[in-house]
Amino acid sequence: MFISPTSDQAREQPSYSDVPGIEAVAIQRMEQSFTNEGIHNLANGAGSIEEINYLDTTNLPMDGSGLVLALKHKLELDINFISGNTTVKRWNVTTRTIDAWDLPRLLARKFLQLQSKAANSSLSAEEMSQYNTILEEVDWNQYAIDCARPHYVEGTVVQKSPLRIRWADDTSQDLPWTMAKEFFLLESGDKFSAHVKLGRDNTVLAVRHVNLIA
Secondary structure, three states, rough: OOOOOOHHHHHHHOOOOOOOOHHHHHHEEOOOOOOOHHHHHHHHOEEEEEEEEEOOOOOEEEEOOOOOEEOOOOOOEEEOOOOOOOOOOOOOEEHHHHHHHHHHHHHHHHHHHHHHHHHHHOOOOOHHHHHHHHHHOHHHHHHHHHHOOOOOEEEEEOOOOEEEEOOOOEEEEEHHHHHHHHHOOOOOEEEEEEEEOOOOHEEEEEEEEEEEEE
């Protein structure tokens, strides 16, 4: 429970290093001075110690299957120890500091809400600005790849060891041995259809539902 601090207590901000969901990083705040004494103090490491608080993860869980939205960096938190609330900077998501462990879910929820409105062209000007800010801080390309449905493809087994496939567009590709089990029933020269999950640069991530084309 958070208690409003007295004037003496309010002089120093408490540490949140033990609060679930928060990563506290202590940094030395160097005093800016161009006097001879100030330069001497800087050279000797003088300055105040300040604690910067961050969300303790760079992955936001998007569903129960393991799909995540990756952050490009850890998000900085603005903790108000008087009100007992924590706000994620630039995202404008606020919760009680004791509930900071729930921030990844709240951030994912806000992203999905804005994404849905963007798809329906119903974002307000303020929401559009917020959505653009959020997109700058997430790996949108990887998320789009992870969300994409498998593609229907056709091809021919060139050889099985190592596994080499010639796709319908006449390009050939070697697949890792971990995918060989999907082609267990096929032989070299067999034509097939399948559903393929693609990654960056059309890298094959998974092959499912391989069927022989007679």
